[in-house]
Amino acid sequence: MTAIGLGFIGYGIMGDRLLRAALDHDPAVLRTVGVWDPSAEAMARLAANFPGVARLHDPAEVIAAADCVYVASPPASHLEHAHAILGAGKAAFLEKPLAVDVGQAERLVAGAAGARAAVNFPFASSLAVAQLAAWLDEGAVGAPQSLRIEVAFARWPRPWQEDAAGWLARRGQGGFTREVVSHFLFLARRRLGPLTLLAHSVEYPGGDKAEEVIAATLTAGEVPVRLSGRVGGTDKADHNRWTLEGDLGAIRLSDWSVAERRQPDGTWREAADAMPNEKARPLVLKRQLDSVAAMAHGRPHPLATLGEALDVQRVVEAILAG
Structure with a gap:
């Protein structure tokens, strides 16, 4: 098959990460056709980092040049770009959330039936998640009985997100529940079943600043889930655990x-090939891009569907509504 031409709308943290992975990818599978960002500073940084990458003038030019477009812009712009990409008959690879409004996201998903579209939840391509799945399949957990999701941050936004603090630190589009917790809810949904929120609470520091503490109980399929998240209480920039208990054992990420x-003695043992996220990320992104190419060709792929992303968004926004 011909290589998929991948275009980029947005050159922030995620745009840069995926662009680097795309430029290192097999050119027979994927080629980069160009990038657009409304920020002159971002485009200057792109020119300095990758002078050979085409700097396009607007989203329409990206869509026209590409077979598939990756949308890595702030959440408030996702919906407009998604409609434009799908309306042009191109494949769309979207960042979460689908929109800042659940009703608008629902209408997007309803209108995109049959479209080539997926959402960037990298756990779909995670080697560690593949190991968890293998343990589940071999019966290491037995019948799942409970799931615990815990996230904590020394501060928010995290140090590498400071350039995007203008929206990441605000209630309208940002916060760790949308940015981080959503990934672990996706994993719960993918492995255990649809999500149903039962009870929830949220604490805001005041003004329009993003949340500082959340707590929720829900179910994933038939499995009870306890969720907690907070800014503070750890000296790690980013600490998280996803722990699944069963009648025969327990596994966690x-x-x-x-x-x-x-x-059996209660201690935890890492998988033999476990690696820190900084080392694992390039491998995961390569697997994601292989799947993006498959999706753009209309072939089966493991990427998160729009429906899965919508299910996660409903829970996230309900928690943040308090």
């Missing part, structure tokens, strides 16, 4: 990329 299995 720690700090994005480390699969662990509880031993």
Whole structure:
């Protein structure tokens, strides 16, 4: 098959990460056709970092040049770009959330039936998640009985997100629940079933600043889930755990990329090939891009569907509504 031409709308943190991965990818599978960002500073940074990458003039030019467009802009712009991409008959690879309004996201999903579209939840391509799935399949957990999701941050936004603090630190589009918790809810939904929110609370520091503390109980399929998140209480920039308990054992994912299995003596043992997120991320992004190419060709792929992303967004926005 011919290589997929991938265009980029947005050159922030995620745009830069995926662009670097795309430029390192097999050119017979994927080629980069160009990037657009409304920020002159971002485009100057692109020119300095990758002078050979085409700097396009607007989203329409990206869409016209590409077979598939990756939308890595702030959330308030996702809906407009998604409609334009799908309306042009191109494939869309979208950042979450689908929109800042759940009703608008629902209308997008309803109108996109049959479209080539997916959402960038990298756990769909995670090596650590693949290890968790293998343990589940071999019966290490037995019948799942409960799931615990915990996230904590020394401060928010995290140090590498300071350039995007203008929206990440605000209630309208940002906050750690949309940015981080959504990934772990996606994993719960993918592995255990649709999400149903039962109870929830949120604490805001005042003004239009993003949340500082959340707590929720929900179900994923038939499995009870307890969720907690906070800014503070850890000296780590980003600490998280996804722990699944069953009648025969327990497994967990720690700090994005480390699969662990509880031993008979109660201690936790890492998978033999476990690696820190900084080392795992390039491998995961390569797998994501292989799947993006498959999606754009209309072939089966494991990427998050629009429906899965919408299910996650409903829960996230309900928690943030208080």
